[in-house]
Amino acid sequence: MNIxxxxxxxxxxxxxxxMWGINRSMARIHALLLATREPLGLxxxxxxxxxSRGNASxxxxxxxxxxxxxxxxxxxxxxxxYIAEDDVWSMLFRIASxxxxxxxxxxxxxxxxxxxxxxxxxxxxxxxxxxxxEMLRAMDRxxxxxxxxxxxxRGMLKFLSAQIPYRAKKGE
Amino acid sequence: MNIxxxxxxxxxxxxxxxMWGINRSMARIHALLLATREPLGLxxxxxxxxxSRGNASxxxxxxxxxxxxxxxxxxxxxxxxYIAEDDVWSMLFRIASxxxxxxxxxxxxxxxxxxxxxxxxxxxxxxxxxxxxEMLRAMDRxxxxxxxxxxxxRGMLKFLSAQIPYRAKKGE
DNA sequence: GCGAGTATTCAGAAAATACTGAACAGCCGA
DNA sequence: TCGGCTGTTCAGTATTTTCTGAATACTCGC
Numbered sequence: 104m105n106i107x108x109x110x111x112x113x114x115x116x117x118x119x120x121x122m123w124g125i126n127r128s129m130a131r132i133h134a135l136l137l138a139t140r141e142p143l144g145l146x147x148x149x150x151x152x153x154x155s156r157g158n159a160s161x162x163x164x165x166x167x168x169x170x171x172x173x174x175x176x177x178x179x180x181x182x183x184x185y186i187a188e189d190d191v192w193s194m195l196f197r198i199a200s201x202x203x204x205x206x207x208x209x210x211x212x213x214x215x216x217x218x219x220x221x222x223x224x225x226x227x228x229x230x231x232x233x234x235x236x237e238m239l240r241a242m243d244r245x246x247x248x249x250x251x252x253x254x255x256x257r258g259m260l261k262f263l264s265a266q267i268p269y270r271a272k273k274g275e
Numbered sequence: 276m277n278i279x280x281x282x283x284x285x286x287x288x289x290x291x292x293x294m295w296g297i298n299r300s301m302a303r304i305h306a307l308l309l310a311t312r313e314p315l316g317l318x319x320x321x322x323x324x325x326x327s328r329g330n331a332s333x334x335x336x337x338x339x340x341x342x343x344x345x346x347x348x349x350x351x352x353x354x355x356x357y358i359a360e361d362d363v364w365s366m367l368f369r370i371a372s373x374x375x376x377x378x379x380x381x382x383x384x385x386x387x388x389x390x391x392x393x394x395x396x397x398x399x400x401x402x403x404x405x406x407x408x409e410m411l412r413a414m415d416r417x418x419x420x421x422x423x424x425x426x427x428x429r430g431m432l433k434f435l436s437a438q439i440p441y442r443a444k445k446g447e
Numbered sequence: 448g449c450g451a452g453t454a455t456t457c458a459g460a461a462a463a464t465a466c467t468g469a470a471c472a473g474c475c476g477a
Numbered sequence: 478t479c480g481g482c483t484g485t486t487c488a489g490t491a492t493t494t495t496c497t498g499a500a501t502a503c504t505c506g507c
Contacts, residue, residue, distance in 0.1 A: 105389075105392035108385070108388050108389040108391075108392045109389055109392075111385045111388065111389065112385045112386055112388075112389040114385075115381045115382040115385040115386075116382055116385070116386075118378055118381065118382065119378045119379060119381075119382035121378065122374060122378045122379065137400075137403065137404065137407075138389065138400060138404070139400070140397060140399055140400055187403075189402075189403045189406075191403070191406075191407050192410065202294060206290055206291045206293065206294045207291060207294065209287045209290065209291075210287045210288055210290065210291035213280075213283045213284045213286075213287040213288070214284055214287075214288075216280050216283065216284075217277075217280040217281055217283065217284040217310065219280075220277035220280045220281075225312060227312055228309075228310060228311070228312055230361075231309065231359075231361045231363070232309065232310070234361075234363075235309075235363050237433070238364065238429065238432060238433075240436070241432045241433050241435070241436030242432060242436075244436045245432070245435055245436060257410065260410060260413045260414060260417070261409070261410075261413050263413070263417055264412070264413030264414075264416045264417055
């Protein structure tokens with residue numbers, strides 16, 4: 104295993120974490136565990152990633168809370184060790200659900216409420232906001248469906264992807 | 276038009292902006308313009324939203340850059356006025372494309388590169404990362420397709436949404 | 448109960464991000 | 478050319494988010 108490509112993976116996973124709304128440290132720890140066969144102790148993690156024990160401890164707590172990291176006890180060892188769950192998707196789904204609920208849903212209902220209060224003659228505003236509302240509602244239904252069942256969505260994703268003919272990206 | 280429901284819309288749109296990676300001020304200005312028939316001047320915006328001229332000016336610049344706000348000149352007026360483009364989706368698409376390129380694509384290719392460097396016997400790691408890679412690749416293709424054509428994607432979204440039988444949300 | 452080794456917490460430090468407002472620039476009419 | 482009005486910029490400030498590390502808590506063998 105090439106250690107450079109591994110740390111490249113760890114770092115870019117860290118950056119992408121932001122996309123899902125989790126912070127860099129958490130995402131880096133998660134990536135490190137994903138990429139490592141042996142359970143890692145707190146110290147190995149802080150050494151490898153250069154972060155404080157406190158931060159690592161809190162991140163691991165949260166990662167366990169999301170259900171993507173598990174604490175294991177090695178026989179004859181007092182220290183705690185951590186491994187990644189094989190199931191990476193569950194995290195993404197839970198986080199996505201959470202954010203939808205916190206950010207998307209309130210915006211959609213505020214829009215719907217506002218729509219009912221627009222004056223009759225205000226066609227320009229009404230039209231464009233109705234269009235917007237329709238699209239958001241469509242997205243809402245899709246998300247609801249998609250997030251409701253992890254297993255089904257995995258299958259759906261693979262299926263949909265298979266339907267799309269190959270199309271080279273720029274530069275390939 | 277009810278002014279309270281309007282400002283509720285403006286504020287929650289501001290919060291949702293974070294989801295798309297745009298900051299609160301930008302999203303609030305955008306929402307205000309979306310919800311207003313008449314072109315607004317800088318001062319009206321800063322008054323209504325309680326922000327500084329400097330901040331508003333920079334946000335408007337960026338909103339114009341994304342192509343969702345247009346500057347108009349009222350005859351006989353020296354000041355600049357701003358209106359929202361009717362097309363709200365274009366912003367979401369462009370921002371999504373940008374973020375995919377900046378955050379998603381590098382993570383996927385780092386993962387792919389790392390996969391090629393995993394030792395033969397490392398089945399556990401290889402298996403789970405291959406699974407992950409497959410899903411990300413599927414997502415990549417979908418996004419590529421979806422983001423490639425705004426018009427087609429709108430249609431697709433509406434169509435897919437129409438396919439989903441109605442399902443009440445909790446509490447409805 | 449004590450001490451060594453480890454984990455957790457959290458107040459404060461540091462870093463990242465967003466915002467302000469004063470200085471400056473551009474424009475126009477007098 | 479000057480003065481008034483408006484827009485833009487950006488150095489500095491405020492706010493938010495993240496991280497650190499010392500204090501504390503826990504656990505186990507003695």
